[in-house]
Amino acid sequence: xxxxxxxxxxxxxxxxxxxxxxxxxxxxxxxxxxxxxxxxxxxxxxxxxxxxxxxxxxxxxxxxxxxxxxxxxxxxxxxxxxxxxxxxxxxxxxxxxxxxxxxxxxxxxxxxxxxxxxxxxxxxxxxxxxxxxxxxxxxxxxxxxxxxxxxxxxxxxxxxxxxxxxxxxxxxxxxxxxxxxxxxxxxxxxxxxxxxxxxxxxxxxxxxxxxxxxxxxxxxxxxxxxxxxxxxxxxxxxxxxxxxxxxxxxxxxxxxxxxxxxxxxxxxxxxxxxxxxxxxxxxxxxxxxxxxxxxxxxxxxxxxxxxxxxxxxxxxxxxxxxxxxxxxxxxxxxxxxxxxxxxxxxxxxxxxxxxxxxxxxxxxxx
Amino acid sequence: xxxxxxxxxxxxxxxxxxxxxxxxxxxxxxxxxxxxxxxxxxxxxxxxxxxxxxxxxxxxxxxxxxxxxxxxxxxxxxxxxxxxxxxxxxxxxxxxxxxxxxxxxxxxxxxxxxxxxxxxxxxxxxxxxxxxxxxxxxxxxxxxxxxxxxxxxxxxxxxxxxxxxxxxxxxxxxxxxxxxxxxxxxxxxxxxxxxxxxxxxxxxxxxxxxxxxxxxxxxxxxxxxxxxxxxxxxxxxxxxxxxxxxxxxxxxxxxxxxxxxxxxxxxxxxxxxxxxxxxxxxxxxxxxxxxxxxxxxxxxxxxxxxxxxxxxxxxxxxxxxxxxxxxxxxxxxxxxxxxxxxxxxxxxxxxxxxxxxxx
Numbered sequence: 001x002x003x004x005x006x007x008x009x010x011x012x013x014x015x016x017x018x019x020x021x022x023x024x025x026x027x028x029x030x031x032x033x034x035x036x037x038x039x040x041x042x043x044x045x046x047x048x049x050x051x052x053x054x055x056x057x058x059x060x061x062x063x064x065x066x067x068x069x070x071x072x073x074x075x076x077x078x079x080x081x082x083x084x085x086x087x088x089x090x091x092x093x094x095x096x097x098x099x100x101x102x103x104x105x106x107x108x109x110x111x112x113x114x115x116x117x118x119x120x121x122x123x124x125x126x127x128x129x130x131x132x133x134x135x136x137x138x139x140x141x142x143x144x145x146x147x148x149x150x151x152x153x154x155x156x157x158x159x160x161x162x163x164x165x166x167x168x169x170x171x172x173x174x175x176x177x178x179x180x181x182x183x184x185x186x187x188x189x190x191x192x193x194x195x196x197x198x199x200x201x202x203x204x205x206x207x208x209x210x211x212x213x214x215x216x217x218x219x220x221x222x223x224x225x226x227x228x229x230x231x232x233x234x235x236x237x238x239x240x241x242x243x244x245x246x247x248x249x250x251x252x253x254x255x256x257x258x259x260x261x262x263x264x265x266x267x268x269x270x271x272x273x274x275x276x277x278x279x280x281x282x283x284x285x286x287x288x289x290x291x292x293x294x295x296x297x298x299x300x301x302x303x304x305x306x307x308x309x310x311x312x313x314x315x316x317x318x319x320x321x322x323x324x325x326x327x328x329x330x331x332x333x334x335x336x337x338x339x340x341x342x343x344x345x346x347x348x349x350x351x352x353x354x355x356x357x358x359x360x361x362x363x364x365x366x
Numbered sequence: 367x368x369x370x371x372x373x374x375x376x377x378x379x380x381x382x383x384x385x386x387x388x389x390x391x392x393x394x395x396x397x398x399x400x401x402x403x404x405x406x407x408x409x410x411x412x413x414x415x416x417x418x419x420x421x422x423x424x425x426x427x428x429x430x431x432x433x434x435x436x437x438x439x440x441x442x443x444x445x446x447x448x449x450x451x452x453x454x455x456x457x458x459x460x461x462x463x464x465x466x467x468x469x470x471x472x473x474x475x476x477x478x479x480x481x482x483x484x485x486x487x488x489x490x491x492x493x494x495x496x497x498x499x500x501x502x503x504x505x506x507x508x509x510x511x512x513x514x515x516x517x518x519x520x521x522x523x524x525x526x527x528x529x530x531x532x533x534x535x536x537x538x539x540x541x542x543x544x545x546x547x548x549x550x551x552x553x554x555x556x557x558x559x560x561x562x563x564x565x566x567x568x569x570x571x572x573x574x575x576x577x578x579x580x581x582x583x584x585x586x587x588x589x590x591x592x593x594x595x596x597x598x599x600x601x602x603x604x605x606x607x608x609x610x611x612x613x614x615x616x617x618x619x620x621x622x623x624x625x626x627x628x629x630x631x632x633x634x635x636x637x638x639x640x641x642x643x644x645x646x647x648x649x650x651x652x653x654x655x656x657x658x659x660x661x662x663x664x665x666x667x668x669x670x671x672x673x674x675x676x677x678x679x680x681x682x683x684x685x686x687x688x689x690x691x692x693x694x695x696x697x698x699x700x701x702x703x704x705x706x707x708x709x710x711x712x713x714x715x716x717x718x719x720x721x722x723x724x725x
Contacts, residue, residue, distance in 0.1 A: 153582075154582050157582040158582055179587070180586075180587050183586075184600055184601060186600035186601075210588070211577045211580040212582070216520050216523040216527075216578070219510035219516070220546075221546050222577040224577070233550075234551060
């Protein structure tokens, strides 16, 4: 009882082969697209490596790059096969390779699906990486004289300007960090010393933010210092003032940005997966119909094509048996040995079936 | 004495016609490129119209756009003509149009050259426009409550951040302008009143700049207020401090930006002009060669092609005479067909000659 049996005439088979040839070449193009999407994602993540803590997120773009390259290779081969399938004589060249090719491609499409799902699943790891990375970056903001960290200030400033965000979750994060280096603090002044003594760790904390937090949409000049002090500025109400600084946190801004990229990439990969699956189905039909034509002997006759020769359950059972026998062929079974070629002298009572009549000795072929 | 005379066999003429057909189609593509360069320049100028005092420099992109469109049409017609010129019989269709077409295209290539030269020459006008535009924008920086000017603060801040510049010629321009609105000044404070009274126009001037002047390369947090006062900040010397604010003026930054764009566009247009001239020369050779073939009568024979039939001086002279005669034909003078009875004495008595007049 074949699964989804379809009859193919000669012209239909030729048409199918031609269409599949074109579709395989389109799949090569989609493979290139997958590869470049993976490359793009890798570049985007590496651009902001300074703001991300060490987390294993590189596996997603690497997976996409590998899948893209393999897709190009597989579909290029598929194109060649389908091109030759129009001619029955050339098909004989590929006859033995085709079934392994179809099985490999089937498992490969699983990889494509896994790649698509990974894009959606990366979000939580990315959020963790960004939270830790931004905390570290803000902590090292003032260390412009420490080698290895001297560009963190610039990176954070450009990030806040470009993504229109301030701090990790909001601008108040800057209140808990000393972002002004001690090199620029006059420690002979009383108020500086008071501030340094006012907290346990001896940090110079202020209710001020760097200039990159300033909102360009504000109608008034930017208020960066003494933000929570209403009396320090004329006509200023800290709790209702929304336009003075960027209200969004940089973690949220970056997460939104990367989530948007990954959702677009994930969608493209899903569509590519569906396309690959349809091409694979077509190739399977072509393979089975051409094999049936060869079996019938007449290259111009009609033939059947199917997805599976027997029902799904039977095919699964047959394959399991094949795998079991593959496993068994290395074991020498002392019991009911079905192999008549091995003459094993047994000391135990042999059981010769229901009559218990010992069989005649079969001459051993040398 | 023909200028640039070249002999063409039949095969060479056909080859020339085919090559010119291809080149004309490439010229259509370059016409499209010219058009899109004009559009790009127009968009770039419009993007920053708020910091430019006048938009007269828009005539350059308009010129490029119209030249591009005309180039597409002219070369499309040229392509059709050259395609037909491979066949002598079809050439007869175009025979009368070809010379006017070549003359028009010649004047058109002059327009392309003028367009290229314009790209290089508007620099001074652009500088003037930017100077005045930036000065006005800075003056209206504080007027975020005045309709029509409420976005100037944002435009100027984004400009200074993007182009990494400050002020018109430098950051000191902000010291001469009141960029903090009176709405945010506490008029009851004596400190504020002193400042307002300290200058003739009653403006609140200070040695401070907006936050967008801050340089991201600075190792220390940005110093925006009391810039010239060394004692207001620890370990700070405003004479030697280079990294705190952007040093470049926005006029210079924008000028460099636009000059770069205009030079690239000018170079491209010059290359397109040379290409058009080349195609025109080929079409002229094809036209003269085909006309000589028709004159000789045998379509398969060799013929000469040239750029000008006589030398340049003679051609110029004969053209002037044609133009003079065109002007004269409205004057009633020396026309033997008109019998003008004169009252003045005839110097030479002439016999009356009967001239048969064709009716």
